[in-house]
Amino acid sequence: MDTLTHALSGALLARATAPAGETRSTPRRVAAGFFAAAAPDLDFVIGFLGPVEYLLYHRGPTHSVLLAPLWAFPIAWLLAKILREPGGWRALYVVCLLVLLGHIAGDWITSFGTMLLSPLSDWRAGLGVTFIIDLWFSGIILAGLVASAIWYRSRLPAILASAVLVGYVGWQWTLKQEALEFAAGHTVERGLQDARIQAYPRPVSPWNWTVFASDATSHYVSHINLRRDAVKTFQKGDGFVAMLDAPYRPRAQARWERIARFGEGGEGAPVRAAFESPALGFFRWFAEAPALDGVTLGGDCVWFLDLRFVNPGHDWVPFRFGACREGPGMLWRAYERADGPMGKGDQRPVD
Secondary structure, three states, rough: HHHHHHHHHHHHHHHHHOOOOOOOOOOHHHOOOOOOOOOOHHHHHHHHHHHHHHHHHHHOHHHHHHHHHHHHHHHHHHHHHOOOOOHHHHHHHHHHHHHHHHHHHHHHOOOOOOOOOOOOOOOOOOOOOOOOHHHHHHHHHHHHHHHHHOOOOOHHHHHHHHHHHHHHHHHHHHHHHHHHHHHHHHHHHOOOOEEEEEEOOOOOOOOOOEEEOOOOOOEEEEEEEOOOOOOOOOOOOOOHHHHHHHHOOHHHHOEEEEEEEEOOHHHHHHHHHHHOOOHHHHHHHHHHOEEEEEEHHHHHHHEEHHHHOOOOOOOOOOOEEEEEEOOOOOOOOOEOOOOOOOEEOEEEEEO
């Protein structure tokens, strides 16, 4: 979830849980909820250490349910000083803890997931029902905050908005089950008995999904809209939102694309060797749908991406890594491929 939505959700949760009939302290409580809910994302600074460190530790210790009670103390203490809370940090501790847990839940429902049990475990939990930036999700929060500002003496608008938000996520879960059922039907048609079925939410509409049927050698991928009756066309000038939305086809007209995990024919063995090298251990831990992204330098650089971050209509793909070596028999070394907004064809060593 994006940081602004986290902060707004913290403000909404703070208002919804405010003591009934107490209005004088409400502004401080809501402000504390706003800032405390954004605090876990301060771990973005890990990215300055390198892209591998970002993958390994982003949404780690600051997003742990085990450490949330500990983090709530310094956050409450600091906000009590800034907001001049008469009751001190004790007056803000509970609300800070609640919104920290709300932040963790907001990341848990996305496909990127979060390490709930850090530092005891690097298991990354992700419900995978909500896209990282969901305007409907954010809109429900904003509507609740606006209503709370209008009827500022009552916490009922914030409570109702919070309930609608939970219901919206529950509804998204049912949509994911629909997408999974569609993908399962494809595996039966193709005879892919051992295929792993996955479904990931996509931008613009809660009905947009990318589904996967994956076996040991290939991913079968389809971009679908669960309610669309006709293929949506896109023409230049239709706008960015239309560009992102158009590729998702009705289920009856879905197209499946086969993407090889390790390439085709003779290139498969060296590609697999690069993928299984110690240099890419971090990527194997992180990627849920790894696939070959290309081979350069005569086969001495092999690149991979995670298909769950490939969005049709959007050229840039994050988290693209590879392994390079100076020649056959030499050790592989990890590199980042920086095509896109942050680079044009650059490759940087990351070890």
